[in-house]
Amino acid sequence: MINRKLLIEKAFEAQKFCYTPYSNFNVGAALLTADGTVYQGCNIENAAFTPTNCAERTAFFKAVSEGQKDFVAIAIVGNKAGVKQGEGDYCAPCAVCRQVMAEFCDLDNFKIIIAKDTDDYLEHTLGELLPLAFTGKNLDK
Template identity: 55%
Template sequence: MDYSNLVKKAFEAQKYAYTPYSSFNVGAALLTKSGKIYTGCNIECASYGATNCAERTAIFKAVSEGHKDIAVIAVVGAEDEYTFPCGICRQVIVEFGKDIKLIIAKSETEYKVFDISELLPHSFSSEDLK
């Protein structure tokens, strides 16, 4: 699969980040299994605990519109560096599937692809609550 369009959408979303405290802009683009794309950016708050990451913004947008069938999420952050999802985002990602692919990009042409299980091995999920 060619992930370049999703990476491009993540870079576009990054431009909308609200980061008055860290100045660390992150963008994400999510592709559902049905082919719909949702984007997100990080949104900071003076009460740091209320800050929301780009990955979760994209996921919450998708879920709020009835799409829980996540296939791939692209993440972009620091210029010319690979920026990985934080631990909370990894946990939220695995909530929607242990088969989700993550594209971690440092440019529109340079990116790496991982399974969420590589980034969050031995995860706690709904299966553990049965």
């Protein structure tokens, strides 16, 4: 069972740790594992831009680096610095983050929750946001 409100709150909590001196666009993510553990991530920018890491990938890489590979859902929040919770827009994961999710998650069952607030969110499966995904299964053919 996914406690969406708690997961969204954890994403907003993670957003406080963003390092975004160039875009001032702060993203927080909270990744739920099958055993109920939540891994938080924030976006971390770099002056060279390419080494910048999104909040979603930060959460995934933290989890995988600690032995987790069974994921249920992720909550994502993001807006320009200074925008109050509930006043911004939905922040969907970028294509690179969706591809990382496809490496570890079931397309039909993994839930992506994009939220403006704990009571204002959209929920999609990974497959809905990444149709015709390229996965390890493609390499087995």
